[in-house]
Amino acid sequence: MEFGYLDACYPGGLCAAGSVTNFAENRMIYGEGNPAEMFFKVVSGVVRTCTFLGNGRRQIDAFYVPGDLFGFETGQEHRLTAEAVCPAVLIAYPCRGVAILAASNAQLAHQLRYFAIRSLVQAQEHLALLDRNSATERVASFLIDWTTCFPAQDIVTLPMARLDIADYLGLTIETVSRTLSRLQKRGLIALPNIRQVKLLDPAGLGDLRL
Amino acid sequence: MEFGYLDACYPGGLCAAGSVTNFAENRMIYGEGNPAEMFFKVVSGVVRTCTFLGNGRRQIDAFYVPGDLFGFETGQEHRLTAEAVCPAVLIAYPCRGVAILAASNAQLAHQLRYFAIRSLVQAQEHLALLDRNSATERVASFLIDWTTCFPAQDIVTLPMARLDIADYLGLTIETVSRTLSRLQKRGLIALPNIRQVKLLDPAGLGDLRL
DNA sequence: CGTCTCCTTGATTGAAATCAACTTAGGTGG
DNA sequence: CCACCTAAGTTGATTTCAATCAAGGAGACG
Numbered sequence: 456m457e458f459g460y461l462d463a464c465y466p467g468g469l470c471a472a473g474s475v476t477n478f479a480e481n482r483m484i485y486g487e488g489n490p491a492e493m494f495f496k497v498v499s500g501v502v503r504t505c506t507f508l509g510n511g512r513r514q515i516d517a518f519y520v521p522g523d524l525f526g527f528e529t530g531q532e533h534r535l536t537a538e539a540v541c542p543a544v545l546i547a548y549p550c551r552g553v554a555i556l557a558a559s560n561a562q563l564a565h566q567l568r569y570f571a572i573r574s575l576v577q578a579q580e581h582l583a584l585l586d587r588n589s590a591t592e593r594v595a596s597f598l599i600d601w602t603t604c605f606p607a608q609d610i611v612t613l614p615m616a617r618l619d620i621a622d623y624l625g626l627t628i629e630t631v632s633r634t635l636s637r638l639q640k641r642g643l644i645a646l647p648n649i650r651q652v653k654l655l656d657p658a659g660l661g662d663l664r665l
Numbered sequence: 666m667e668f669g670y671l672d673a674c675y676p677g678g679l680c681a682a683g684s685v686t687n688f689a690e691n692r693m694i695y696g697e698g699n700p701a702e703m704f705f706k707v708v709s710g711v712v713r714t715c716t717f718l719g720n721g722r723r724q725i726d727a728f729y730v731p732g733d734l735f736g737f738e739t740g741q742e743h744r745l746t747a748e749a750v751c752p753a754v755l756i757a758y759p760c761r762g763v764a765i766l767a768a769s770n771a772q773l774a775h776q777l778r779y780f781a782i783r784s785l786v787q788a789q790e791h792l793a794l795l796d797r798n799s800a801t802e803r804v805a806s807f808l809i810d811w812t813t814c815f816p817a818q819d820i821v822t823l824p825m826a827r828l829d830i831a832d833y834l835g836l837t838i839e840t841v842s843r844t845l846s847r848l849q850k851r852g853l854i855a856l857p858n859i860r861q862v863k864l865l866d867p868a869g870l871g872d873l874r875l
Numbered sequence: 876c877g878t879c880t881c882c883t884t885g886a887t888t889g890a891a892a893t894c895a896a897c898t899t900a901g902g903t904g905g
Numbered sequence: 906c907c908a909c910c911t912a913a914g915t916t917g918a919t920t921t922c923a924a925t926c927a928a929g930g931a932g933a934c935g
Contacts, residue, residue, distance in 0.1 A: 506793050509874070514796040516789050527782045534786065557774070564767070564774040571781040572737045576744065578788035579726050583716050585795045586724040586835050588924090590891065617914065625796050630891055632915055649900080649914070664719070798892090800923065827882065840923055842883055859882070859932085880933085888925070898915070905908085 472553055473546035478539035485526065489533045493547045494526035500543025501614045504535040505622065515623040517577055518615065520604055524570040541614040585625050587664065593624040594634040595663040598644065602654055610653045682763055683756035688749035695736065699743045703757045704736035710753025711824045714745040715832065725833040727787055728825065730814055734780040751824040795835050797874065803834040804844040805873040808854065812864055820863045 473496065478484055484495065484502065495502075502519040516535055519525045528534060557564040584596050597620065602611045613620070621628045638644045643660050645653040654660060683706065688694055694705065694712065705712075712729040726745055729735045738744060767774040794806050807830065812821045823830070831838045848854045853870050855863040864870060 506789075508793070508797060512796070514793050516792055527785065529779060529782045529786055535789065554775070557778075558771040561768040561771075561774065564771065564778070565764070568767075568774070568778045568781055569739060571778055571785060572739045575737065575781060575785040575788055576739055578785060578792060579716075579745065581792060582726055582788060582795065583718070583724055585792065586722070587718060588835065588890095625798060627892060628914075629893085629916085633891095636915070798922095837924060838882075839884085839925085843923090846883070876935105878934090881931085883928105883930070885928080886926085888923105890922095890924090891920105892922090893920070894918085896915105896917080898913100900913080901911085903908105903910080905906105 472556060473548045476545050476547050478543045478545065480539060480541050482539045484537040484539065484545070485533050487533060487536045491526070491528040491531060491533050492550060494524060494550055494553075495537070495548070496546040497521050497523050497525070498544040498546060500545075501540040502537055502543055502545070503540050503615070503619060503623075504537045506535055513622045514625075515619060517574070517581065518623070525574065527571050527574065540619065581623075590624075590626055590630050590634050591637070592664055593626065594620075594631060594638065595643075595660045597624055598638075598652060598654065599657065599660060599664070602652070602657075610647065610651050613650050613652060682766060683758045686755050686757050688753045688755065690749055690751050692749045694747040694749065694755065695743050697743060697746045701736070701738040701741060701743050702760060704734060704760055704763075705747070705758070706756045707731050707733050707735070708754040708756060710755075711750040712747055712753055712755070713750050713825070713829060713833075714747045716745055723832045724835075725829060727784070727791065728829075728833070733783075735784065737781050737784065750829065791833075800834075800836055800840050800844050801847070802874050803836065804830075804841060804848065805853075805870045807834055808848075808862060808864065809867065809870060809874070812862070812867075820857065820861050823860050823862060 475498070478500070485493070487506065497519050499521055502523075502525060503515050504517050504519070504525060505513050505515045507513050517525070518540065525537065526533065553563070553567070557567055580600075584593060584600075587593055587596060601613065602608075605611050615623075617628045617631050620626075621631045624631065626634075635644070635646060638660070639646050643654070643656045643663075645655055647653065685708070688710070695701075695703070697716065707729050709731055712733075712735060713725050714727050714729070714735060715723050715725045717723050727735070728750065735747065736743065763773070763777070767777055790810075794803060794810075797803055797806060811823065812818075815821050825833075827838045827841050830836075831841045834841065836844075845854070845856060848870070849856050853864070853866045853873075855865055857863065
């Protein structure tokens with residue numbers, strides 16, 4: 456189904472219904488099992504959604520960047536935990552209120568559907584990423600995906616810690632660290648400091664994805 | 666966001682717009698890159714959606730069972746391939762026609778949103794499954810998930826081949842086969858024949874998921 | 876009865892997890 | 906400003922588990 460992109464802020468749309476909120480780094484936005492009363496739009500900063508597996512491991516499902524909507528549920532409860540990766544500004548929308556608005560506003564309904572499907576596409580891409588089972592493939596894909604979020608910049612800042620990357624890629628921090636070092640030694644990337652990456656050879660990096 | 670389940674077949678709803686189609690086993694329903702003109706509802710049978718990775722590997726994103734809708738896209742093209750796992754009856758809906766209907770039918774719009782979010786939830790659950798990185802955890806989870814689709818039955822039929830299971834779980838057929846044998850030896854399941862499974866100890870199997 | 880496909884089982888290899896030590900960066904307080 | 910402390914990241918050695926390589930079995934079908 457084809458859905459054009461529509462900005463969330465148009466008269467009578469989402470903007471009217473939401474309230475702006477600030478979250479400090481690592482602050483929880485909502486927890487697994489919390490009632491799904493709100494969904495959110497990222498204005499600035501980065502958000503992660505994650506599940507905690509029984510053995511203490513944590514799985515990061517997605518990172519959300521400015522413009523993204525997250526927190527959609529089919530049930531009464533949030534099935535994931537959402538946390539601010541770095542200081543973040545969000546707009547919170549009440550689900551019920553927006554559902555009522557959407558019932559009489561076809562454009563808004565269309566827009567919500569668009570964002571739900573976009574999240575689905577992202578989840579499917581994440582699945583494909585985890586299936587590339589070599590650590591090098593995963594890290595290379597992650598770097599390419601992340602940097603293409605910021606096409607203008609030469610050196611890209613990673614707002615998340617190594618542990619976040621590891622939990623997103625289904626690897627350990629040691630493996631992520633080693634893989635980054637190896638990519639640097641091979642001249643594919645530069646790591647000027649711990650949170651910054653420069654792609655020296657994007658094409659070569661792309662080849663690693665197979 | 667909370668969405669109650671609505672049957673797709675109600676007057677003025679989806680049913681009016683769709684056409685019934687049959688697909689033989691392993692028949693392609695649509696291919697990666699095909700124009701996304703239709704989406705589908707499963708009436709009977711099982712459908713898989715998959716991507717082919719550059720190295721020849723295949724990743725199965727999801728299995729769809731009767732009642733499920735699949736084929737939603739944000740762009741103009743299908744990003745996955747859909748195939749019939751076994752003989753399947755589907756209803757095909759034209760995206761554009763349904764979008765027009767949805768613009769003036771709030772209930773239909775709501776329903777489409779519900780199904781898009783449901784696919785998202787399934788994708789997120791699949792992600793969590795792949796993150797349980799032991800083969801035993803994955804296979805146990807798969808068996809539990811699949812059999813809970815058919816709560817009434819004692820012995821459940823797996824419509825898909827071992828290779829499908831392997832590609833869904835990110836494992837090889839050998840590992841799937843070995844793991845099933847091991848679960849059988851441990852008395853957790855019975856495999857009366859190649860396509861049937863009986864959960865002898867669902868609780869014990871659940872414990873393996875961690 | 877032979878052949879093909881799908882599945883199972885075994886032996887070996889390899890990549891990432893784990894265990895463990897060390898380095899770096901950042902923050903605090905004397 | 907520097908000494909200390911802590912959290913985060915890197916690097917190395919070893920182990921573990923699934924992939925790979927290889928061979929054999931079971932069922933379907935002409």
